[in-house]
Amino acid sequence: MLIVDEIIEKLKDIISADGKYGRVFDKDVAKSLELSQANFATMKNRGKIPYSNILNFCAKKKISINWLLYNQNPGSLVDTTDKYWIKYYPSVSVSAGGGAYENEDKYESLEIPEYFVDMLGGKDNLKNIDAINVVGDSMEPTLCSDNIIFVDKTKKDVSRDGIYAFTTTHGLFVKRIQRRVDGKLDIISDNKDYPVQILSKKDLIILGKVISSFGLVY
Numbered sequence: 001m002l003i004v005d006e007i008i009e010k011l012k013d014i015i016s017a018d019g020k021y022g023r024v025f026d027k028d029v030a031k032s033l034e035l036s037q038a039n040f041a042t043m044k045n046r047g048k049i050p051y052s053n054i055l056n057f058c059a060k061k062k063i064s065i066n067w068l069l070y071n072q073n074p075g076s077l078v079d080t081t082d083k084y085w086i087k088y089y090p091s092v093s094v095s096a097g098g099g100a101y102e103n104e105d106k107y108e109s110l111e112i113p114e115y116f117v118d119m120l121g122g123k124d125n126l127k128n129i130d131a132i133n134v135v136g137d138s139m140e141p142t143l144c145s146d147n148i149i150f151v152d153k154t155k156k157d158v159s160r161d162g163i164y165a166f167t168t169t170h171g172l173f174v175k176r177i178q179r180r181v182d183g184k185l186d187i188i189s190d191n192k193d194y195p196v197q198i199l200s201k202k203d204l205i206i207l208g209k210v211i212s213s214f215g216l217v218y
Contacts, residue, residue, distance in 0.1 A: 002069060004047050007054070010068055014061060033057055043146070051148045052090055052133050055110070066113050085109040086120070086129045088148070093135035094165055094174040119212050120150055128154045130208070132165070138189040139163075139174060147213045149174065155209035158185060158201070163210040168203060174210060 012024040015032055030040035033053040058065045088110035110131050120129050134147040151165045161178045176188040187197040
């Protein structure tokens, strides 16, 4: 994958080609990605890629996300990427809490390139996968704010340690869950600034296991 500065330069080339701007600045990229200049500057300085914003930008411009992020020739993907789709909920965020989404009907079709299908369990499993956003820093460095994660809704058995999306009375979260010897669950943030919580199974509803984010497989 390209680094943030390289992606920004490619975005500037795309925006410049529209003919609406003369010289394209970072503020123009921020506007095109529907980000504030402050948020854009922070992401750039931290080397974070605003995946959900870039996906929306590519969808509007009809640009291959694989070309933009991976420098792959879009012509070589035409016969494959159009065949694979999963539900993506751009308005739903997890980690800092964002509300349940099992009844959410505002989803988009997210195009999945062929090379990524096997990472999600194969083409027959795509119907079980939802894509949602991460917000906040509680799961850094494993998951960063604005990452898109892929949740397998068939994997809800927390007796197997892993990263899960779940709801409590306080909202929607993504955390690492480990089963304790007393039957309760350790709810762990990979960011060590956040304390471990201990919950009973009845305190949360497991929505599914996080099996991947862009570029990472768990």
